[in-house]
Amino acid sequence: MxxxxxxxxxxxxxxxxxxxxxxxxxxxxxxxxxxxxxxxxxxxxxxxxxxxxxxxxxxxxxxxxxxxxxxxxxxxxxxxxxxxxxxxxxxxxxxxxxxxxxxxxxxxxxxxxxxxxxxxxxxxxxxFGSVAIAFNDPALDGLVLSPEVIASIYDREITNFNDPAIADLNPDFDLPDQDILPVHRSDSSGTTFVFSHYLTTEVPAWADTYGEGKEIEWSGDTIGGEGNEGVSQQISQNPGGVGYVNQSYALELGLPTAKVVNADGEAIAPTLEATTAASEEAEIPDTFQFTINGVGGEGYPIAGxxxxxxxxxxxxxxxxxxxxxxxxxxxxxxxxxxxxxxxxxxxxxxxxxxxxxxxxxxxxxx
Missing domain, CATH: 3.40.190.10 (Periplasmic binding protein-like II)
Structure with a gap:
């Protein structure tokens, strides 16, 4: 490292x-x-x-x-x-x-x-890079999450890892009876934009309640960290911690990460290959004003x-x-x-x- x-x-x-x-x-x-x-x-x-x-x-x-x-x-x-x-x-x-x-x-x-x-x-x-969903618990590495589940975790509708919605996606996991503590960026953040833009395009309820942007009015039952560094630290230090960070930070710190279900229903880990596949789906205009949406195939869906x-x-x-x-x-x-x-x-x-x-x-x- x-x-x-x-x-x-x-x-x-x-x-x-x-x-x-x-x-x-x-x-x-x-x-x-x-x-x-x-x-x-x-x-x-x-x-x-x-x-x-x-x-x-x-x-x-x-x-x-x-x-x-x-x-x-x-x-x-x-x-x-x-x-x-x-x-x-x-x-x-x-x-x-x-x-x-x-x-x-x-x-x-x-x-x-x-x-x-x-x-x-x-x-x-x-x-190009991926925004990974990282965990405090190594036993959760590879846990499958859908955009709806991720949104519900941050909206505090899902508060425990043994929630039925998570269990349905992970029949082979022995899910812990552990409260989830969502971690978000506390500063004005492009990583937050990528994360919230993804949820806005995938989950109508999220779009209606939170929307997208560099800053979000988060649920009060969440905690913040400044920079990808601060979010990574909060995840590592808090039992049940879950947060979104750039994949490079997860790699450097050895944080366990989720597989996320993409537009084709495939559960994809935030690997380099999956990030490359996502970037190749981007339509890039002459103005360079673009986002990466609707990623399918072998692509990881939360890419920026x-x-x-x-x-x-x-x-x-x-x-x-x-x-x-x-x-x-x-x-x-x-x-x-x-x-x-x-x-x-x-x-x-x-x-x-x-x-x-x-x-x-x-x-x-x-």
Whole structure:
């Protein structure tokens, strides 16, 4: 197991210093360099860029940053895992160089960003991942849950693991007489958006009562945790704990996870292969405003996308060059290998070409 907790703490600490020192959006100035294709040598780029947002991709971002900086001694990329909602707010508020979110920017949010900056923003996907339902009890690994059961657990209609609705899905399990303690994100979260969007599309009662979004009015008989890190901790520390986290966190911590029934009635575990299968069902428009819905076949149904947010103007040349070079590098095979190791699904070749065209627009208006 990697010491990702230590790495996360270190990156957040450095990011906080960077925000104080840089004063936000333009980063540190340096020698102009980089061609946006991920091929520049370490000596041709110099400076610091700062991003913030989703904790959903934080583990792979940490590895990407470490690998990228290893060949570029003059470059620092800082990323704060603060949640998608805060990341979007800081991006539109221009206190960071790039944002990160699992919910794409709506037309209204894009208009707000353009009004704040004086030029359009760009957004593009960089990786796909699954939202796993994780348990405190190892004996529950592989427990089958349907979207209706998951919704009922969070709505507190199902409060014990031996509930008949769970038993019907799991005839071979010796279910414990154990109260269920649902755990949710307490911050504004893209992971919450993916989770609640899934339930909204699958369970009409959930759509009517809770809906979808980065923040939800949860039932009072639940507990919250900040970030995927906080939710994972609450699950681990509380008997009967059940919560939704990015699959990479479940893998890193060895948390037992559920199989979830998809649109074809198949009970699917949140594996890399199942995440890839889900991502291949996504219909991706030119605007990159999309979600992954109605996953069937061998796909895991609670799957999401991480989007990067940047601007078409307003950066110092050195800052823009680093942003373009770094995100172009994340489209390489080396970056894909790191993502795969952590359970994330990289973009396909055709989608990478479309994303590269968006990266090339960063600072294109000067």
């Amino acid at each position: 990697r010491n990702w907790r230590a790495k996360s703490a270190a990156i957040v600490a450095v990011s906080a210093l960077a925000l104080t020192a840089c004063g936000g959006g333009d980063g540190d100035n340096g020698d102009k360099g980089g061609d946006g294709k991920g091929t520049e040598g370490g000596s041709s780029l110099s400076g610091t860029v700062t991003g913030a947002g989703a904790s959903f991709p934080a583990t792979v971002f940490q590895d990407w940053i470490a690998a990228y900086q290893g060949d570029k001694s003059g470059v620092t990329v800082n990323y704060q895992s603060v949640g998608s909602g805060t990341g979007v707010e800081q991006f539109i508020g221009q206190s960071i160089d790039f944002g990160s979110s699992e919910e794409y920017l709506s037309d209204e949010a894009l208009a707000d960003a353009e009004a704040a900056r004086g030029c359009p923003a760009v957004q593009f996907p960089v990786v 996308t991480n989007f990067i947010l940047a601007y078409t103007c307003g950066y110092e040349d050195a800052t823009a060059d680093i942003i373009k070079d770094f995100w172009s590098w994340t489209l390489t095979e080396d970056a894909d290998a790191l993502a795969l190791e952590l359970g994330y699904a990289p973009l396909g070749a055709d989608l990478k070409e479309r994303v590269q065209a968006q990266i090339d627009l960063i600072n294109s208006q000067g």
